Structures are given as C-alpha cells and as structure tokens.
Amino acid sequence: MNTIKKPFFISTLMIIIFALSGFSIFAEENNFDYGRVENGVYLNDYFKFRITIPVKWVVQSKEQVERIKETGKELLAGEDENMKAVVSASEINSANLLAAFQYELGSTVKFNPNIMIVVENTQSTPGIKTGGDYLFHAKRLLEQGQFKYDYLSEEFRKETINGSEFYIMDAYVNYMNMKIQQNYYSTVRNGFSFSVILSYVTDEQKKILLKSLTSMTFEK
Numbered sequence: 001m002n003t004i005k006k007p008f009f010i011s012t013l014m015i016i017i018f019a020l021s022g023f024s025i026f027a028e029e030n031n032f033d034y035g036r037v038e039n040g041v042y043l044n045d046y047f048k049f050r051i052t053i054p055v056k057w058v059v060q061s062k063e064q065v066e067r068i069k070e071t072g073k074e075l076l077a078g079e080d081e082n083m084k085a086v087v088s089a090s091e092i093n094s095a096n097l098l099a100a101f102q103y104e105l106g107s108t109v110k111f112n113p114n115i116m117i118v119v120e121n122t123q124s125t126p127g128i129k130t131g132g133d134y135l136f137h138a139k140r141l142l143e144q145g146q147f148k149y150d151y152l153s154e155e156f157r158k159e160t161i162n163g164s165e166f167y168i169m170d171a172y173v174n175y176m177n178m179k180i181q182q183n184y185y186s187t188v189r190n191g192f193s194f195s196v197i198l199s200y201v202t203d204e205q206k207k208i209l210l211k212s213l214t215s216m217t218f219e220k
Contacts, residue, residue: 034062035097042098042117047189048219051196053100053115054208060099094120102205111178113205115212116197123191131167131186132156134193138184139169149173159185162217166196181206189218 035044098117157168169184
C-alpha cells in the first residue's frame with residue numbers, strides 16, 4: 001500500500017466508509033439535489049436542509065471530492081477483493097453533498113480539519129429507521145476494512161439539534177503523534193441516511209466545527 005497517501009486521507013476517510021452494499025440505486029434520479037453554497041451557507045432543497053460553513057473555510061468541488069474518494073477506496077479496501085466489491089457496489093447508492101476544509105488542500109499544516117455531509121439510499125433496507133441503525137452497519141464496515149481506528153464507540157449517543165434527532169459515533173486514530181478525532185452525526189430523512197462528519201485534532205478546531213453543527217436545520 002502506498003503510505004504517502006495516508007496523512008491526507010485520514011482526515012477524509014468518512015467519504016467512503018459510510019457506504020453499505022445492496023441499497024437501491026438513486027444516482028440516476030433526475031431530481032436528486034446535491035445542494036449549493038450561498039454566502040457561506042450550504043443549502044439543499046431536497047432535504048430542506050441548511051448549515052452555516054465556518055468562515056473562510058474552503059468548500060471542495062465535486063471533482064475534488066471524487067479524487068479524495070478514489071484515494072479513500074484504496075486505503076479502506078487495500079488488496080481485499082471482497083471489500084473492493086462492497087465499496088464499488090455502494091458507490092451508486094451514496095453521495096457526498098459537502099466537503100469543507102479549514103485550509104486549501106496541500107497547505108502546510110499538520111492537520112486540515114473538515115466537515116462533510118454524506119447521504120445514502122436506505123429505501124430497500126426498511127430495518128434502518130434511525131441514525132443509530134445506520135451507524136451500527138457503518139461501524140461493522142469500518143471494523144472489516146484495512147484501515148484500523150484506535151477507538152470506535154461501543155454505544156451511540158443521541159442528541160437533538162434544532163428539533164432533529166441524531167445518533168453520534170465517536171472515533172479516533174493516533175497517527176504521527178496526533179490524536180485525530182471524528183464525530184459521526186447520523187439521522188434518517190426522506191428514505192436516506194444523512195450523516196454529518198466532523199474531523200479535528202485540537203479543542204479549538206472542535207469548537208469551530210460544533211458551532212457550525214449547531215446551525216444546521218431541517219425545515220419541518
């Protein structure tokens with residue numbers, strides 16, 4: 001495995017780990033809305049969702065996100081052909097709606113904190129009724145992957161944010177003398193899992209991300 005890619009990808013692992021196989025295809029739906037950014041706010045009409053992006057953070061284009069995802073596929077699956085098949089099958093069912101980093105990619109920083117939003121079609125899996133159900137399966141996929149976390153929540157916390165119920169999985173990995181932390185906030189909306197993922201190293205970075213998180217709302 002090419003270890004040169006690891007420092008960059010650790011902060012973006014979440015782009016493909018929330019992919020489960022066997023869900024119904026939605027990528028070809030003409031009315032699917034990937035959202036847009038206006039005046040520092042991400043808006044999505046399909047999910048009736050909005051969130052304020054931290055000031056001066058850099059929103060990635062769809063092309064940039066695709067390049068990140070390709071790197072992530074290599075790290076998650078490695079040489080495991082079964083895992084490669086799972087990841088490939090899941091790509092037609094999941095979409096990356098938002099990826100925003102504090103700094104431009106490639107900046108001379110030890111870690112580039114970020115916030116991402118990933119959705120996946122759950123219409124053919126009626127047993128997934130809550131974000132907790134979805135995280136259960138996501139955690140199992142993580143545990144089977146080539147990349148290993150040092151910690152994943154045994155149980156998922158529940159939190160209501162502006163009237164919407166999210167389940168939360170905490171994770172971290174120790175790498176290059178850094179404790180890289182992630183919080184996965186997941187809910188189910190309109191037949192999709194809807195996950196917001198925060199990645200950070202310092203308390204100050206976490207504070208900025210949580211401020212953004214508390215701004216997110218779904219219209220009733």
